[in-house]
Amino acid sequence: xxxxxLEYLGVTPVVVKLVFTLVNLFEVEGNGQxxxxxxxxxxxxxxxxxxKLYPTLSVSKEFVLSVADGTVEIAVRFYNIVGxxxxx
Numbered sequence: 001x002x003x004x005x006l007e008y009l010g011v012t013p014v015v016v017k018l019v020f021t022l023v024n025l026f027e028v029e030g031n032g033q034x035x036x037x038x039x040x041x042x043x044x045x046x047x048x049x050x051x052k053l054y055p056t057l058s059v060s061k062e063f064v065l066s067v068a069d070g071t072v073e074i075a076v077r078f079y080n081i082v083g084x085x086x087x088x
Contacts, residue, residue: 004058011059012067018043019071023079036072043068 022039047064051057 007057007059008063011057011064015043015064015067016071018046019068020075020078023072023075027079032076039072040065040068 019039022042023035026035026038028035044061044065047061051061
């Protein structure tokens with residue numbers, strides 16, 4: 001149980017960093033929902049490739065996508081606050 005908890009805690013910051021990077025890479029004016037979908041699809045693909053390399057990883061894809069979904073919202077708000085994104 002403790003090992004599983006550590007895996008979840010270890011994966012979470014990686015997902016957050018990945019999402020912030022993807023949000024920044026996919027930034028173009030407008031189409032917010034399409035960009036969010038592209039980020040989440042990219043995270044899902046990364047998970048699929050990672051699980052091939054580490055089949056014993058106990059972190060679920062649903063958990064990773066849940067973290068990613070919430071992080072997209074946070075990342076977009078953060079980039080808007082600091083002026084990295086220009087509002088359409």
